[in-house]
Amino acid sequence: MQGLLNDWRRTNYTKNVTPELSGEDVIIMGWVHEIRDLGGIIFVLIRDKDGLIQITAPSKKVEPEILEKIRNFRKESVVAIEGTVQDSDKAPNGVEIIPRNIEILNLAKQPLPMDPTEKVRAEIDTRLDSRFLDLRKANISSIFKIKSQMFHTVRDFFYDNGFVEINTPKLVASATEGGTELFPITYFEKEAFLGQSPQLYKQIMMSSGMDRVFEIGQIFRAEEHDTLRHLNEAVSIDAEASFMDDIDMMKVLNNMIEQVIIDVNENCSDELAILDHELPIPDEPFPRVTYDEAVDIVNSKGVEMEWGEDLSRAAEKALGDVMGGFYFLTEWPSAIKPFYVMPLESDPTKSHAFDLMYNNLELSSGATRVHQYDLLVEQIEERDLNPDAFGSYLKAFEYGMPPHAGWGVGADRLTMVLTGVNNIRETVLFPRDRHRLTP
Numbered sequence: 198m199q200g201l202l203n204d205w206r207r208t209n210y211t212k213n214v215t216p217e218l219s220g221e222d223v224i225i226m227g228w229v230h231e232i233r234d235l236g237g238i239i240f241v242l243i244r245d246k247d248g249l250i251q252i253t254a255p256s257k258k259v260e261p262e263i264l265e266k267i268r269n270f271r272k273e274s275v276v277a278i279e280g281t282v283q284d285s286d287k288a289p290n291g292v293e294i295i296p297r298n299i300e301i302l303n304l305a306k307q308p309l310p311m312d313p314t315e316k317v318r319a320e321i322d323t324r325l326d327s328r329f330l331d332l333r334k335a336n337i338s339s340i341f342k343i344k345s346q347m348f349h350t351v352r353d354f355f356y357d358n359g360f361v362e363i364n365t366p367k368l369v370a371s372a373t374e375g376g377t378e379l380f381p382i383t384y385f386e387k388e389a390f391l392g393q394s395p396q397l398y399k400q401i402m403m404s405s406g407m408d409r410v411f412e413i414g415q416i417f418r419a420e421e422h423d424t425l426r427h428l429n430e431a432v433s434i435d436a437e438a439s440f441m442d443d444i445d446m447m448k449v450l451n452n453m454i455e456q457v458i459i460d461v462n463e464n465c466s467d468e469l470a471i472l473d474h475e476l477p478i479p480d481e482p483f484p485r486v487t488y489d490e491a492v493d494i495v496n497s498k499g500v501e502m503e504w505g506e507d508l509s510r511a512a513e514k515a516l517g518d519v520m521g522g523f524y525f526l527t528e529w530p531s532a533i534k535p536f537y538v539m540p541l542e543s544d545p546t547k548s549h550a551f552d553l554m555y556n557n558l559e560l561s562s563g564a565t566r567v568h569q570y571d572l573l574v575e576q577i578e579e580r581d582l583n584p585d586a587f588g589s590y591l592k593a594f595e596y597g598m599p600p601h602a603g604w605g606v607g608a609d610r611l612t613m614v615l616t617g618v619n620n621i622r623e624t625v626l627f628p629r630d631r632h633r634l635t636p
């Protein structure tokens with residue numbers, strides 16, 4: 198039985214068609230990027246996942262039926278081309294293909310909703326509406342290749358450090374993170390929500406004896422505001438480890454970020470060049486600033502901030518200007534942190550919570566957790582929450598919960614740092630914000 202492609206099989210990606218192959222036959226497959234018909238000669242640029250190759254069809258050398266097929270090409274159609282490689286000073290990358298056989302695999306409708314060659318620039322909304330076309334641009338796909346490398350390194354890092362990968366439910370019964378709203382959903386006859394964080398589950402896993410766990414998964418936040426750093430659906434890299442505290446987990450996070458930077462630099466040099474982005478070289482270890490010191494710094498820069506407040510955008514900017522790069526912000530006031538955060542023994546108004554910042558962008562929050570049942574119930578009540586709503590979580594603390602700590606990193610925000618884009622929507626294939634639920 199013959200398949201859809203008959204005998205056509207790709208022999209080379211465009212990147213692998215080099216002048217050294219001159220004289221050899223190849224089959225390439227991809228999209229029609231550009232067509233220039235000069236009458237006696239037609240030039241076509243074909244694009245695939247890594248680049249472009251020129252097809253050169255002089256009417257003297259190429260069969261009339263092949264020329265006819267090329268004349269029927271439309272931009273962004275999918276084609277297969279068999280031909281002979283020829284080195285050429287005039288062609289991009291010094292190489293071209295003289296076509297012998299052509300198959301039009303799928304014609305693209307015209308006009309295109311946007312121009313993937315970027316001759317006409319499109320606004321982000323137009324681009325997101327036709328994301329599949331937008332992603333055909335090398336600068337856009339580069340963002341996701343870098344993001345993929347980041348996840349690859351993160352997974353390797355966790356496995357190398359004894360963490361077990363887990364998946365926890367995203368259909369949940371209660372809130373975990375104060376401050377952001379929940380998305381309510383219909384779950385048969387019960388009240389339910391989309392999960393804001395795997396927080397409660399990763400903590401329950403500490404009572405399972407599995408010792409170290411991580412999860413890469415979606416988190417849902419009903420943020421009403423429209424900013425360049427918030428989405429309603431984001432990806433969080435969550436880690437939790439037993440018999441560890443905030444100091445230990447800051448080190449783990451520091452090491453992971455450094456490894457990500459090393460690997461992205463090593464394996465994504467083409468993508469970084471396309472994005473014209475240089476990765477930050479982190480100070481080792483990342484500097485730390487306490488919340489108390491941060492309040493002083495912010496006020497000294499003329500931005501008013503009272504002790505006990507969360508950082509405003511202006512405060513984050515002022516602090517970011519002084520600190521620069523990656524740094525930890527530690528010893529947050531207990532009252533503005535969630536119930537699961539451990540207060541300082543020396544002064545319970547402060548806590549073992551930290552944020553990892555990059556300039557003025559918060560990348561991660563983490564903490565030593567409360568592992569004592571009574572203190573946890575007390576902290577839940579102090580925040581006007583009902584401990585009964587946390588019954589299945591609290592149960593895990595009654596039968597041998599070890600001391601533990603963890604953090605959650607915003608994967609999309611980390612990608613902003615790795616790619617240099619300033620709108621978080623650029624780092625998500627199909628972003629969800631207040632105004633966007635499709636595609």
Ligand code: AMO
Binds near residue numbers: 393428433560605606
């Ligand atoms: P937090 O709520 O600070 O902490 O979230 C952790 C990290 O997730 C990212 N993030 C977001 N990214 C994009 N859009 C959003 N709306 C959004 N909300 C959060 C940020 C943030 O630093 N359970 C704790 C983590 C822990 O203590 O382990 C938590 O969820 O980069």
